[in-house]
Amino acid sequence: LTNLEEEKVIHTERQAAYLSYDGEYQTIPETDYPDGSKHLSDPNPVNLSWDFTVPSGKTLSRYDILWGKEADLSDGYAIKGTTATSLDVYNSYLGDNYFRVVANYTDGSSDTSKIQKYKVEEVYPRNLRIEGMTNCRDMGGARVLSGGGHIKQGLIFRTSAVNNWAYGKGDVSDRITDAGKEELLTRLGCVTEINVNNSGNNEVGVKNYIDAFMYYDNGKHHMYRNAEPLKQAFHALSDPDNYPVFYHCRIGTDRTGFLAIMLGALLGVSENEIYQDYLFSNFGNIQDKRYIGEKAGRDNILKYMDDLKTYPGEELHQKTYNFLISIGIPASELDAIIDILVEGDKPEGYHNHQEVILAEDFEADFF
Secondary structure (H helix, E strand, O other): OOOOOOOEOOOOHHHHHHHOOOOOHHHOOHHHOOOOOOOOOOOOOEEEEOOOOOOOOOOEEEEEEEEEOOOOOOOOEEEEOOOOOEEEEOOOOOEEEEEEEEEEEOOOOEEEOOOEEEEEOOOOOEEOOOOOOOOOEEOOOOOOOOOOOEEOOOOEEEEOOOEOOOOOOOOOOOEOOHHHHHHHHHHOOOOEEEEOOOOOOOOOOOOEEEEOOOOOOOOOOHHHHOHHHHHHHHHHHOOHHHOOEEEEOOOOOOHHHHHHHHHHHHHOOOHHHHHHHHHHHHHOOOOOOOOOOHHHHHHOOHHHHHHHOOOOOOOHHHHHHHHHHHOOOOHHHHHHHHHHHEEOOOOOOOOOOOOOOOHHHOOOOOO
């Protein structure tokens, strides 16, 4: 019964209005995005509905949806339903999604539909609903990188922490629920957690837990202060066996945002879309509105961008590559990350680090 020819929209009306802004996000009016005081970061579900007559002699137990990104459902994930002939599917991929309906009977047998397809509007971000968390999204999706490719979906996610994400405040639970754990570990399949917060541990039982504490403010030489945790994080991201990955601080905005800027800029995300992604965190319950520019105070991410622009290279991704080289991250690791995360054409001309000032030659008071 679902109209599968109609493109689905997972962004809420307010999210869609923000994402359709056609100016520079560096100067977007404050009224065009929320104030970070409420949990508004979840996507809309895609509702799938169907008609089916239970065969004579059979008693229905429940319907399930087997859902995935691959056309043959080789990556299929079972979403359990009820006896109702409809089900909400959260966290659809941008673009094509595949599914089949499974009717389960009380005698253990089942009937399955043919594989069907629906398409989600390809507008970044693929924001995620993980119960008990806020401010969660896939870094992959529709953004066109400087080389012409895209970041692959389903490999790297930025999130809030799995507990105490809003200091015990807010309108959703402050701890990840069992359903949230299933979403994070089973459906999204995360095997590595990178924690850039100064507290926490492996509370969800993920395979690889990496503590890469980052400093909070962006004062002078802030990027060098975070050289060691950046090296830890990028080293982990250079290993294909560590994916899918989720990384976070407490509310997934500032330290998480810093890592997102470094990673996104390396992969070829445009400066304007870096600002768009940063301000999208205001849809999460982050307890304080974030800005770009002087009003942001110590959270002004223009500081990072200005610092990156001092490095050799014609484009932002080249300058970022050279900065990361300067703090001691091997070119082989950066190249591996690009190869793992970018589908389609890779950014060109990012090997240009002959003139970079290495961190050990940089005289600065890091603290």
